[in-house]
Amino acid sequence: MRLPTFLLLLVILLVAAFTMLNWGVFVAPAELSFGIVSVQWPFGLLMLGLLVGMTLVFILFAIYVQTAALLEVRRHARELQASRELAEKAEASRLTELRNVFENAIQLQRSQQQDFEARLHSRVDQLDNTLRTSMEESTNSLAAYIGELEDRLERGKRQ
Numbered sequence: 682m683r684l685p686t687f688l689l690l691l692v693i694l695l696v697a698a699f700t701m702l703n704w705g706v707f708v709a710p711a712e713l714s715f716g717i718v719s720v721q722w723p724f725g726l727l728m729l730g731l732l733v734g735m736t737l738v739f740i741l742f743a744i745y746v747q748t749a750a751l752l753e754v755r756r757h758a759r760e761l762q763a764s765r766e767l768a769e770k771a772e773a774s775r776l777t778e779l780r781n782v783f784e785n786a787i788q789l790q791r792s793q794q795q796d797f798e799a800r801l802h803s804r805v806d807q808l809d810n811t812l813r814t815s816m817e818e819s820t821n822s823l824a825a826y827i828g829e830l831e832d833r834l835e836r837g838k839r840q
Contacts, residue, residue: 693736700729 700707707725 696732700725 703725707729708723709725710721711724713720713722713724713727
């Protein structure tokens with residue numbers, strides 16, 4: 682039990698004990714004036730009734746305030762949940778967009794890599810052809826020199 686509730690119950694019990702101990706005084710009739718009318722009524726019972734009535738009014742008011750606060754908290758919780766869901770959707774959208782950007786960047790990188798590989802293969806083929814041509818020319822030149830040397834050697838042997 683919370684402290685304010687405990688204190689309220691303690692006060693109510695003390696008032697009840699005080700009333701029981703002084704019941705004779707509470708029910709003793711007294712001349713009461715209401716401005717226009719005067720009546721013979723027990724003043725203690727009138728004050729006790731007013732105390733009970735005001736206590737009930739304050740308890741009902743406290744229940745009303747607490748109920749209003751709970752409803753407000755529930756409304757805020759729903760708004761918070763809606764905001765959280767909106768933020769999660771926005772975050773998911775940003776992640777999807779980021780994934781699309783990454784995929785596009787990867788596709789561009791693959792395309793550039795394929796283009797580079799094609800140019801590299803073309804250049805290697807071109808260099809291979811140049812090297813083959815150069816080797817053939819060197820081979821032909823070397824064969825021509827060897828043939829010329831053989832001719833000179835044969836002429837030298839004949840003379």
